Amino acid sequence: MEGAVRARSGREAEPGGRPAFGAAALSLSDADSARIEAAASEPPKDVGIPVTHWSASLLGEYVRSQGMVVSDRHVGRILAQAALQPHRQKMYLTSHDDEFREKRDDVLRVYYDTPADEHIICLDEKTGMQALERRYPDIPMTPGQPVRREFEYIRHGTLCLMGAYDVRRRKLFGSASQGHDTDTFVELLDVVAQCYPQGKGHLVCDNLSAHETDEVWDWLLEHPSWTLHFTPKHASWLNQIECAFSILGAKVLQRGSFPSLDELTRAVYDFLLWFNAQAKPPFHWTYRPKSWGAS
Numbered sequence: 462m463e464g465a466v467r468a469r470s471g472r473e474a475e476p477g478g479r480p481a482f483g484a485a486a487l488s489l490s491d492a493d494s495a496r497i498e499a500a501a502s503e504p505p506k507d508v509g510i511p512v513t514h515w516s517a518s519l520l521g522e523y524v525r526s527q528g529m530v531v532s533d534r535h536v537g538r539i540l541a542q543a544a545l546q547p548h549r550q551k552m553y554l555t556s557h558d559d560e561f562r563e564k565r566d567d568v569l570r571v572y573y574d575t576p577a578d579e580h581i582i583c584l585d586e587k588t589g590m591q592a593l594e595r596r597y598p599d600i601p602m603t604p605g606q607p608v609r610r611e612f613e614y615i616r617h618g619t620l621c622l623m624g625a626y627d628v629r630r631r632k633l634f635g636s637a638s639q640g641h642d643t644d645t646f647v648e649l650l651d652v653v654a655q656c657y658p659q660g661k662g663h664l665v666c667d668n669l670s671a672h673e674t675d676e677v678w679d680w681l682l683e684h685p686s687w688t689l690h691f692t693p694k695h696a697s698w699l700n701q702i703e704c705a706f707s708i709l710g711a712k713v714l715q716r717g718s719f720p721s722l723d724e725l726t727r728a729v730y731d732f733l734l735w736f737n738a739q740a741k742p743p744f745h746w747t748y749r750p751k752s753w754g755a756s
Contacts, residue, residue, distance in 0.1 A: 580662035592617035
């Protein structure tokens, strides 16, 4: 019988009585697999192990201490078959806005129901843009080798882009500033009004305190053709300018090297010109919750 097990598994038992992978794969029952899956779904600290999450080897060590005969590799296979990934996590953010649905639906109606002759402009601040200069130049990529970047950098300060995005025309514009407050936001509103002197329009922005001041309400009274719409708290993903900001971050900021704030400003403005010169259609917005569609 022992020879038969070795023939089927293809491997001898490991020193100290620990079975090889093949033997464990043959002998593990469905009940034992379920026990491993259940153990993987509980935090290690619940069983006295002071770490935050399991690895296949750590989980294998634990279940073997509970009397199970299984290898680390087979523990990994069980986790893979059950689509359990204790080594990974995803972040999410819950909005606690009591008016979440009302604000969300208001913004979506702007995107879907605004008449064709009215403007839709999304506003936001791209804060914390760092002018980081790499101490040493990048090493260019070669076949089989990506671009290599030295870790050290020099800080030259930060900038903020007061941005506006035309949803229907796919145009991104604005200005760089050292900070962002009510005054800079009102200046951005003035730029929008100058760019769109005719017709009605809708402005979409988040709930930053600088967006809800007496100066902003006075501006709206002086510009009755514009209506302000707020996204729910912690729901800036409803603001389409975030899509454009994401492209800016990936294409310019993430791998850029800027020896001064002026160089960073120039790079941002060059990006705006390039982005607006592209003959591409607007972002294809598809978010339409069932509750909103039913209403």
